[in-house]
Amino acid sequence: MTNKKQYILPAGLGLIGLLAAAAIPAGGTGVFEVLLIIAAVGVTAYIGWFTFIDRKFLLAQFEGLKNDYKGQREKASQCVKETKDLRLQVQLLKRQKRNTEAIIYSISDAVIVTDANDRLLMANEPAGVLFGFDLEKAALKLLDELVSKNELIKLITSSRKSKARHIKHELIFDSAENPLVYNCTISCIYDDEDEVCGTVAVLHDITREKEISQMKNDFVSHVSHELKTPLASITAYSEMLVDGEANDEKTRNEFYSIIQNQAQRLNRLIEDILNISRIESGLIKVNKEALSTALVVRDAVQMIKGYAIEKDITVEDQTSIVFDQVVADKDMISQVVINLLSNAVKYTPNGGKVTVNSEVDESEGVARVTVTDTGVGIPSDDLLKVFDKFYRVKANNKCAKGTGLGLNLVKQIIEKVHNGRVFVASEIGKGSSFGFELPLAAMEKSFAG
Amino acid sequence: MSNRKVLVADDEAHIVHVVAMKLRNNGFDVITADNGAEAYELCCEEKPDVIITDYQMPQMTGIELVKKLRSTPELEHIPVIILTARGFAIEDEQKEKLNIAECLSKPFSPKELLSHVENVLQSSAMR
Numbered sequence: 001m002t003n004k005k006q007y008i009l010p011a012g013l014g015l016i017g018l019l020a021a022a023a024i025p026a027g028g029t030g031v032f033e034v035l036l037i038i039a040a041v042g043v044t045a046y047i048g049w050f051t052f053i054d055r056k057f058l059l060a061q062f063e064g065l066k067n068d069y070k071g072q073r074e075k076a077s078q079c080v081k082e083t084k085d086l087r088l089q090v091q092l093l094k095r096q097k098r099n100t101e102a103i104i105y106s107i108s109d110a111v112i113v114t115d116a117n118d119r120l121l122m123a124n125e126p127a128g129v130l131f132g133f134d135l136e137k138a139a140l141k142l143l144d145e146l147v148s149k150n151e152l153i154k155l156i157t158s159s160r161k162s163k164a165r166h167i168k169h170e171l172i173f174d175s176a177e178n179p180l181v182y183n184c185t186i187s188c189i190y191d192d193e194d195e196v197c198g199t200v201a202v203l204h205d206i207t208r209e210k211e212i213s214q215m216k217n218d219f220v221s222h223v224s225h226e227l228k229t230p231l232a233s234i235t236a237y238s239e240m241l242v243d244g245e246a247n248d249e250k251t252r253n254e255f256y257s258i259i260q261n262q263a264q265r266l267n268r269l270i271e272d273i274l275n276i277s278r279i280e281s282g283l284i285k286v287n288k289e290a291l292s293t294a295l296v297v298r299d300a301v302q303m304i305k306g307y308a309i310e311k312d313i314t315v316e317d318q319t320s321i322v323f324d325q326v327v328a329d330k331d332m333i334s335q336v337v338i339n340l341l342s343n344a345v346k347y348t349p350n351g352g353k354v355t356v357n358s359e360v361d362e363s364e365g366v367a368r369v370t371v372t373d374t375g376v377g378i379p380s381d382d383l384l385k386v387f388d389k390f391y392r393v394k395a396n397n398k399c400a401k402g403t404g405l406g407l408n409l410v411k412q413i414i415e416k417v418h419n420g421r422v423f424v425a426s427e428i429g430k431g432s433s434f435g436f437e438l439p440l441a442a443m444e445k446s447f448a449g
Numbered sequence: 450m451s452n453r454k455v456l457v458a459d460d461e462a463h464i465v466h467v468v469a470m471k472l473r474n475n476g477f478d479v480i481t482a483d484n485g486a487e488a489y490e491l492c493c494e495e496k497p498d499v500i501i502t503d504y505q506m507p508q509m510t511g512i513e514l515v516k517k518l519r520s521t522p523e524l525e526h527i528p529v530i531i532l533t534a535r536g537f538a539i540e541d542e543q544k545e546k547l548n549i550a551e552c553l554s555k556p557f558s559p560k561e562l563l564s565h566v567e568n569v570l571q572s573s574a575m576r
Contacts, residue, residue, distance in 0.1 A: 221535055224534065224535065225505060225534040225535055228534035228554075228555045228556060229461055229464075229534055229555065231555070231556045232461075232532075232555035232556040232557060233461070233463040233464060233467070234556070235556035235557070235558070236464070236467040236468075236556070236557065236558070236559050237463070237467055239558055239559055239560060240467060240470070240471065240559060243560065245470065245471060245559075258463050262463065399507055400507065
């Protein structure tokens with residue numbers, strides 16, 4: 001900034017100086033000297049004043065610049081701070097996104113997140129597998145391009161339009177084997193204006209639960225049937241005795257005997273149910289002792305022969321006696337062998353053959369009992385499930401009655417109580433082999449030692 | 450007048466035995482079968498006046514047997530009494546559709562079963 005006033009004084013004094021200089025050649029002495037002194041004093045005073053004033057000005061200018069610089073610097077540092085904050089926020093959001101993705105990816109249920117236009121925002125691997133789309137290529141694609149299950153798309157769209165917080169629905173997916181049942185929950189996501197900005201669909205596989213529920217229903221139905229059958233005999237024969245319909249002593253004795261047998265049958269069934277329950281809850285009393293599976297097999301074969309003769313089935317025991325090879329509960333192992341033998345007889349047509357073999361496999365460290373029949377056989381799909389509680393092979397349902405408890409009891413006794421293993425092999429129309437392995441007593445001791 | 454003939458079908462031998470004895474003691478002729486398929490064959494041969502059958506039997510269930518009888522012209526009229534250990538196995542609608550005369554739950558009273566057989570025969574004679 002230029003101050004014009006500051007030139008007036010030196011210009012005036014300069015003019016006086018010039019006049020004094022002009023007066024010297026004119027010969028004027030007194031005036032000249034006075035003027036010269038005035039000019040000298042004036043110039044000196046001006047220089048002093050100017051220096052003072054200008055310094056002030058410069059200082060002010062400097063101060064101004066300094067303040068400007070300070071302001072700019074503050075602004076710059078503010079910007080740097082804001083940039084840092086933004087960077088932090090971006091990092092935080094990225095981390096939050098990663099966390100959300102990690103949560104969604106860790107869920108074993110299929111999860112699909114869509115936006116307000118039904119485009120896919122996020123999905124986890126189970127969803128990709130269930131609907132057969134590539135997760136990396138699926139982002140922001142319309143749902144109907146990715147998911148062929150129209151029922152689900154309709155549910156998501158209607159859920160979004162209705163703004164309902166949660167919608168639950170059961171979806172059935174046809175697969176190559178059995179249909180899969182999913183419990184589908186669709187929840188709306190709301191923005192700050194309480195508008196729906198997307199949906200989350202969670203699909204939980206309830207196929208197994210459905211199967212168990214069906215098995216339980218079947219079990220109740222089977223058990224009630226099994227319990228009522230001997231009860232029907234007991235009731236009917238008792239009534240006949242009371243009403244005097246058994247005319248002679250022989251008939252009366254026959255009736256007493258039937259009532260007794262049916263009562264025992266009823267008791268065995270109830271014991272089976274209770275035993276499974278006790279083993280499962282760990283409440284069963286186990287009396288382990290050194291025993292020979294071969295001897296148990298021999299006794300069981302004797303017990304089952306009467307039943308086999310009724311169906312003209314031969315039971316062949318190929319076992320050679322080896323003593324004390326396992327440590328086990330005799331009653332339980334006996335029940336296992338009887339269950340396997342009676343199943344073999346039950347599912348073998350009249351005139352067939354049941355073979356039982358007990359052997360010691362030292363290389364595997366086990367005693368192995370195998371019951372082989374020439375029966376109806378089991379479809380391969382059912383083989384893995386035959387030891388499941390309440391499971392009955394549908395194709396063989398008509399051959400014989402049963403509760404689906406016998407083989408489960410076998411598995412529980414062998415695997416849970418005796419640390420052994422059950423096995424099965426079968427060919428439809430040719431027959432089945434059921435058996436079990438128990439650790440040899442020597443092995444048990446060495447493990448214990 | 451010849452004795453009325455009753456077919457008793459059940460895979461439980463004890464049940465067949467007791468029902469047959471009760472009926473024979475009361476003047477009926479009784480033929481027996483231990484599965485649905487055998488019962489159907491006997492029906493064709495013997496043309497019984499009434500059939501008492503168990504619901505759950507191997508090879509052919511009681512219901513399958515009734516369905517087969519109803520689609521065989523000379524057997525379609527035979528009244529059927531079903532014995533079942535499943536309390537909820539037969540819907541009223543099915544009972545009516547298959548013209549099942551009675552459905553009795555096990556355990557049952559032989560005395561009551563006899564009176565049902567007599568009632569069923571009486572009402573079929575009145576038709």
